[in-house]
Each structure stands twice: as structure tokens, then as C-alpha cells.
Amino acid sequence: MSKPDCGCGCGGSPAFPAAFVRPRFFAGQLLTEDDLSLLTDYVAGKDRLHNRMLSGPGVVCGLEVTCDSCAGGTVSVHPGHALDCCGNDIVLSCKEKVDVQALVRELRVSSPGVSCGDPCDDDQRHYGLFVRYEESMADPVSPFATEEPCPAPGCVPSRVQEGFRFVVKCDTADDHRYNPATKLLAQIGDKDGYERVRLLSRRLERYLDPMSVAGSSSTRTIRFDDADAVRYADNLRLLRDGGEGVPQPPVARQQTEYVRALASAIARYDTYDAAGQQDLQAKHDLGEIDTARQVLGAACDRLAGANPEEVWPEPAHRAVALAVVAEARNRVATADPDAPLEVRLLAQGTPLDNVLEAEFRGDLVRIREWLLGRLDRVAGVADCGLHDDVRKVAVPQPLPIPEPDPAQRLGLAGLGLLADAAGKLTTCVRRFVTDAACSTLNPPCVDCADDDVLLAHLELDGCDVVRVCSATREQVLPGGSAYGEWLPKLYQLRHLAEQVCCQPTPVYEPPGVPASGPIPRPYVPGLLEPWRQRGPLEQMWDLLVTPAPGETVPKPVRDQVYTVPAEVTDSLQEMTALRGQVSDLIATVEALRGQLDTAREQVSKVREELPDRLSDRLSELESVPTAEPGSEPEPADDEEQTVKPKPPPRRTRSSSSRSGGAARKPRSGETS
Numbered sequence: 185m186s187k188p189d190c191g192c193g194c195g196g197s198p199a200f201p202a203a204f205v206r207p208r209f210f211a212g213q214l215l216t217e218d219d220l221s222l223l224t225d226y227v228a229g230k231d232r233l234h235n236r237m238l239s240g241p242g243v244v245c246g247l248e249v250t251c252d253s254c255a256g257g258t259v260s261v262h263p264g265h266a267l268d269c270c271g272n273d274i275v276l277s278c279k280e281k282v283d284v285q286a287l288v289r290e291l292r293v294s295s296p297g298v299s300c301g302d303p304c305d306d307d308q309r310h311y312g313l314f315v316r317y318e319e320s321m322a323d324p325v326s327p328f329a330t331e332e333p334c335p336a337p338g339c340v341p342s343r344v345q346e347g348f349r350f351v352v353k354c355d356t357a358d359d360h361r362y363n364p365a366t367k368l369l370a371q372i373g374d375k376d377g378y379e380r381v382r383l384l385s386r387r388l389e390r391y392l393d394p395m396s397v398a399g400s401s402s403t404r405t406i407r408f409d410d411a412d413a414v415r416y417a418d419n420l421r422l423l424r425d426g427g428e429g430v431p432q433p434p435v436a437r438q439q440t441e442y443v444r445a446l447a448s449a450i451a452r453y454d455t456y457d458a459a460g461q462q463d464l465q466a467k468h469d470l471g472e473i474d475t476a477r478q479v480l481g482a483a484c485d486r487l488a489g490a491n492p493e494e495v496w497p498e499p500a501h502r503a504v505a506l507a508v509v510a511e512a513r514n515r516v517a518t519a520d521p522d523a524p525l526e527v528r529l530l531a532q533g534t535p536l537d538n539v540l541e542a543e544f545r546g547d548l549v550r551i552r553e554w555l556l557g558r559l560d561r562v563a564g565v566a567d568c569g570l571h572d573d574v575r576k577v578a579v580p581q582p583l584p585i586p587e588p589d590p591a592q593r594l595g596l597a598g599l600g601l602l603a604d605a606a607g608k609l610t611t612c613v614r615r616f617v618t619d620a621a622c623s624t625l626n627p628p629c630v631d632c633a634d635d636d637v638l639l640a641h642l643e644l645d646g647c648d649v650v651r652v653c654s655a656t657r658e659q660v661l662p663g664g665s666a667y668g669e670w671l672p673k674l675y676q677l678r679h680l681a682e683q684v685c686c687q688p689t690p691v692y693e694p695p696g697v698p699a700s701g702p703i704p705r706p707y708v709p710g711l712l713e714p715w716r717q718r719g720p721l722e723q724m725w726d727l728l729v730t731p732a733p734g735e736t737v738p739k740p741v742r743d744q745v746y747t748v749p750a751e752v753t754d755s756l757q758e759m760t761a762l763r764g765q766v767s768d769l770i771a772t773v774e775a776l777r778g779q780l781d782t783a784r785e786q787v788s789k790v791r792e793e794l795p796d797r798l799s800d801r802l803s804e805l806e807s808v809p810t811a812e813p814g815s816e817p818e819p820a821d822d823e824e825q826t827v828k829p830k831p832p833p834r835r836t837r838s839s840s841s842r843s844g845g846a847a848r849k850p851r852s853g854e855t856s
Contacts, residue, residue, distance in 0.1 A: 204230065232271030237629070241269040241360050241637060242658035247276060249313060249640035249652050257285035257647045259313070261350070261639065267660055269360060269632030272317040274348045282313065285647050287352035309644045310355040314636035320345045355641055360632070360658065364624040364673070365729050365738040371562045371620040375729070381554050384547040385613045386715035387500050388606040390708060391544075394532040395603035396694035397705055402524050402596055405460065406531040407702035408452040413468035415707065416449035420476050423483045430489040437495060440505050441712055443483050444533055447512035448707055450476060451531035454519055481517035484509050503540050505712055506588075511535035514590035525594040533708040538592035542583040544602060549582050551609045555616060567619045569689075570612060577608045607692035614690060614721065621724045622685035625677060673727055680727070683720040 206226040207219045246264020253260075259282050266274040288311065321341030372378045419442045426439055453464055453473065464470055487509050496502035511530050515523055529536050536544075552574060559571045580601050586592075638658060643651040697703055716722075731737065 235267050236271035242660040244660045266637045268635040270635050282350050311352045311642045312355045313640045314351050316636045362627045363738045367624050385610045393695050394534040398528040399600040405455045405702040406452045407704045412449045415445050419446040433495045436490045444508045447516045448533045450516045451527050484513035507535045507537045507540040545580050545582045548579045574612050611692045680720045680724045
């Protein structure tokens with residue numbers, strides 16, 4: 185078999201052969217030892233590959249380890265069969281007694297400084313008993329004389345005997361089982377960091393359709409139907425019965441939802457003109473609309489007195505809840521006809537104030553940088569155009585988080601850019617997670633660095649073995665070590681993969697708006713509740729990251745901690761500081777301009793008070809060009825021109841003018 189130069193497998197050999205080559209025999213062929221060796225290598229290589237990939241390492245059967253009948257430092261290993269990670273068969277046909285004390289001494293001699301400790305001290309020590317595949321040469325024979333110039337001297341072994349030996353090592357062993365979350369987390373990165381990005385992405389998804397509708401039709405009416413009338417009446421009654429004083433956190437959360445629902449209904453009413461409002465009052469009995477505004481304002485005042493951090497521990501929900509109260513009080517409790525975008529967003533149940541808008545801008549920057557950072561770190565992404573699509577997204581300029589200001593208005597262009605970037609980036613997040621989840625269905629081939637098979641854990645007290653435990657050793661699993669660990673999940677994941685993987689690339693499409701008439705827009709439910717989704721992708725994620733009973737935990741992956749969001753936060757803080765400095769400079773320039781205007785006014789007053797002759801002279805002085813540095817000023821026409829004689833030039837002697845090239849030292853009393 186020819187061997188490739190890539191990959192490291194068993195014993196330093198490649199993990200996979202370049203190609204399996206078997207001999208072909210024909211009549212009259214001269215057979216050599218190379219032909220026959222190739223035949224044995226082909227058969228043995230195929231068997232080991234199948235054992236390694238289809239079965240995996242571990243104990244097939246037997247090989248129980250028990251205490252020896254005679255007390256001391258020996259144990260008994262019963263017959264059995266095992267496979268190491270290179271695919272070698274280890275067969276123990278008879279019961280054998282193993283001297284653990286001798287193996288521990290051998291470990292300490294062969295591994296200086298090993299931290300397992302001395303087996304014959306007062307402390308209890310823990311070791312692992314392993315079996316190792318070994319080959320030995322046997323049955324030497326003397327070869328016949330050949331015509332080769334360098335024949336083999338003496339006898340040559342004619343057999344390769346497969347065997348084993350027992351070894352004792354520190355109580356650690358590699359677990360070759362494959363947990364699908366290992367590969368998933370290697371691509372996603374830090375789980376907590378991704379959960380934060382997913383939370384922000386879901387918050388933006390709640391606002392996608394309302395922002396698109398409000399931005400595309402800022403002067404259109406949002407339809408008020410029977411469901412809105414029911415929501416208006418029910419929440420008005422609930423807020424009237426809400427009591428007085430600052431509510432407690434559970435009650436405050438409920439009343440915030442009542443405020444959002446009532447404000448949405450009144451905001452829909454406000455999008456109609458006067459004639460349309462009269463029709464709505466007659467059709468849906470909205471005669472108490474002014475009273476409803478007062479009740480809404482009183483509820484907002486009560487909620488404003490509550491501690492938002494206690495009511496909404498999650499910052500993402502807290503910002504939305506604060507926007508609900510602020511926008512309901514500023515746009516609906518007191519009608520605001522000058523904020524059409526804010527009113528139409530509130531009519532759909534998704535209020536957006538200046539604070540939440542600044543947070544959305546920062547969230548888009550964070551999501552984009554997280555995606556680019558993960559795509560730069562992850563190899564083997566199957567969505568080939570994802571990186572370019574993320575890079576091309578135009579993210580609105582991030583802003584420092586401002587103080588709440590009802591005078592601030594949303595701009596039509598800014599809202600459109602915000603909705604466009606949010607639609608593209610939230611779709612890219614789903615594409616990236618879909619690609620990562622689907623790739624877990626293809627477990628990687630793991631190279632084995634340690635081909636010893638663990639048989640039991642041994643506990644020694646002094647020089648005596650006091651306890652043997654074989655229950656946690658690695659077993660050969662049906663389907664191999666790659667699939668056998670999570671075989672119960674595999675069928676569910678394949679069913680979900682048919683709905684998620686290999687589908688057309690998702691693209692966000694804004695909702696359609698009719699050409700005329702009121703726009704039918706549903707009220708967004710559950711805006712203040714946990715934003716959970718139960719689609720096929722979310723089911724795949726939960727199934728992969730939630731360990732089943734007895735399932736191994738994911739292996740630690742290097743460079744899982746993602747730091748770009750912190751870097752983005754630092755950049756935003758630096759930008760905030762720079763903006764503050766720019767504001768100070770602008771204020772200074774404005775002050776200087778004011779002082780300059782004052783000086784000009786004073787000069788004008790002085791010019792008016794001066795006689796005509798002095799006024800003309802002042803104009804001449806102002807029109808005189810500035811003299812160059814070092815030049816003599818030109819005299820005025822009406823002044824007497826006096827030519828002053830120039831002083832004679834001062835003579836100097838250079839050091840090189842004297843003979844010998846040396847400078848004369850100044851005498852006493854002379855200046856140098």
C-alpha cells in the first residue's frame with residue numbers, strides 16, 4: 185500500500201492510505217517477497233480500517249478485571265476481546281494474573297517525575313490498567329542461497345505473532361466517543377456569547393415587519409378592526425381596576441402589557457382622519473377615547489415610579505418595556521400628530537423611542553462583527569456566499585445611548601436603513617447556525633494518539649490493590665464510536681435536517697402593503713415575553729446542545745471565547761468620547777464666532793464715531809497687505825520717507841580662514 189504524507193494516524197503512520205493496492209497474479213509470474221507481503225498488508229490493512237471506523241476502540245466482550253484470590257498487589261484479567269484505536273484485535277484467550285506492583289515500578293522507572301506517586305506509601309493511589317497491542321517476530325529460518333549481492337545473514341523470522349502486554353498509567357484515558365455538540369460549539373464559539381447574539385437577533389426580528397411597514401407608508405392608516413376594539417375595551421377596564429400607587433414587579437409587568445395593548449388600539453385610531461375617527465366611534469363605541477387617554481397616562485405615571493431593573497432583570501426586555509411606557513405617554517396619552525412614524529410603530533404594538541433606536545444600532549454592529557469573527561475563525565463553512573453577504577450589509581452609524589427625549593423624531597431614511605440591515609443580518613444569523621447544525625451530522629474522523637485500551641481503574645493502599653472498577657471503561661458501540669454515542673438522536677436529527685438543511689438560501693421579504701385603503705397589520709403578541717421560537721432549526725439546536733441521560737459532555741475546544749463584541753463595546757465608548765470632544769470643539773468655535781461678531785460690531789461703532797479723515801486712514805490701514813517676516817514695512821504716502829543708513833556689516837572670521845585651520849582662542853576680556 186502506498187502511503188500519503190498528510191495526517192497522523194497510528195504509530196506515526198498516516199491516518200488513511202493513499203490507495204489500497206492488492207497484488208494480481210498470473211501464470212508464469214515470478215513471485216517475490218514483495219508480492220506476498222503486499223497481499224498480507226492489504227488484507228490486514230482493510231480489517232484494521234473497518235475495525236477502527238465501523239466499530240471504534242474499546243472492549244468488545246470479556247476482559248473483566250477482578251481481585252486475585254491471594255491478597256496483595258495482583259489482579260486477574262479474564263479472557264476477552266478488545267479493539268484499539270488503530271483497529272488492532274487484542275485477544276486474551278486465557279485468564280492471566282497481573283502483577284500491579286511490578287507495573288507501577290516500571291512506570292516510575294520509565295517515566296521520571298510521574299505524578300502518580302509511590303504505590304507503597306501511606307496514601308491511597310489510583311491507576312489505570314491498560315492492555316496494549318504488540319507484535320513480535322517468531323520462527324526464524326535460514327533462507328536459501330540467492331544471487332543477491334547482500335544476502336540476509338543468519339536466520340530470519342518467518343512469522344509475525346500478534347500479542348499484547350499490560351501496562352499501568354495514571355488514571356486517565358481518552359474518550360473516543362463523538363458528541364455532536366463538540367463540533368457545533370467549535371463553530372459557534374462561546375455558548376453564552378452566541379445566546380446573547382441570538383437574543384438580540386430575536387428582538388430585532390420582532391420589529392422587522394413593523395419597521396418595514398412604517399417606513400414604506402409613513403402617512404397611511406393602520407386598520408382598526410373588531411379585534412382592536414375588543415383589545416381596547418378589555419385593557420381599558422384592566423387599567424382602570426389596576427389600583428393606585430407604584431405596582432410591585434409582577435403587577436408592573438402585567439400592567440406594562442396592558443399599556444402596550446391599549447396604546448396600540450388608540451394609536452390605530454389616531455392614524456385615521458377626523459371623518460374616519462367619527463366612523464370608528466359610531467361603529468365600535470369609542471366615545472370614551474379622551475377618558476382612555478387619561479387612564480393610560482395615569483398608568484404610565486405609576487409604572488414610571490417602579491424600579492425597572494427589578495421589574496425587568498433582562499436588559500433586552502427592559503429597554504422594550506421602557507419604550508412602551510415612554511411612547512404611550514408621549515404619543516398617545518397626549519396625541520402627537522408630529523410623529524407619524526412613532527405612532528404607526530406603536531399602532532402595531534412595537535414602540536421605538538430614541539433610546540431603543542440607539543440600542544438597535546449597537547446590536548446590528550455587534551451581530552455583524554460576531555458573524556464576521558466566527559466566519560474568519562471557522563474552516564469548512566458550507567454556505568459559500570455567507571461571508572460576502574455579511575460584509576456587504578450597510579449598518580447604520582452606531583450612537584451612544586442617549587437620555588430619553590420625546591422631542592427626538594425617527595427619520596424616514598434612518599428607519600429604512602435600520603430595517604434593511606436588521607432583515608439581512610438576522611437572516612445571516614439563521615444561515616450561519618443552520619450551516620453549523622447541519623455539519624454536525626457528519627462526524628469527523630479522529631486520529632488516535634494513544635492506542636492503549638483501558639481495562640479497569642485500580643485503587644491501591646500501600647502495595648495492595650483494594651478496589652477494581654471496570655464499569656466506566658470504553659466499550660465498542662454499535663455503529664462505531666462516531667455515531668454510537670448519539671444514535672438515539674440521529675433519527676430525530678435526520679428528520680429535522682430534511683426541513684432545514686439543503687434548502688434554498690433564506691431572504692427576508694418585507695410584508696406587502698396594499699396600494700390603497702387602510703393597511704391590515706396584526707398586533708405583535710408576546711413582545712415583553714421570552715422570545716422563544718420552536719421551528720425545526722431551534723429543535724435541532726436544543727437536541728444537539730441538551731445532553732441526554734448518560735451522554736458525554738462536549739470536549740473542550742480551544743479559542744471558543746469570542747472577544748469581538750467586547751472590542752466593539754470599547755470602540756463605541758471611544759466613539760462616544762470622541763463625539764464629546766467634537767461637541768466641545770463646536771461649542772468653542774461658536775463662542776469664538778460670537779466674540780468675533782461682537783468685535784466687528786464694536787469696530788463699526790468706533791468707525792461711525794471717528795472723523796472722516798481718521799476713518800479713511802483706518803480703511804487704508806485695514807487694506808494694507810501683511811508684510812513678510814523680516815521685510816521692511818513700506819511708508820505711507822502722506823508720511824515723510826526717511827532713509828536710515830544701514831549699519832555696516834559685522835565682520836566675522838571663520839575658523840577655516842586662519843592658517844592651519846585652527847580657530848584662535850579668545851583672550852581674556854575678548855568675546856568669542
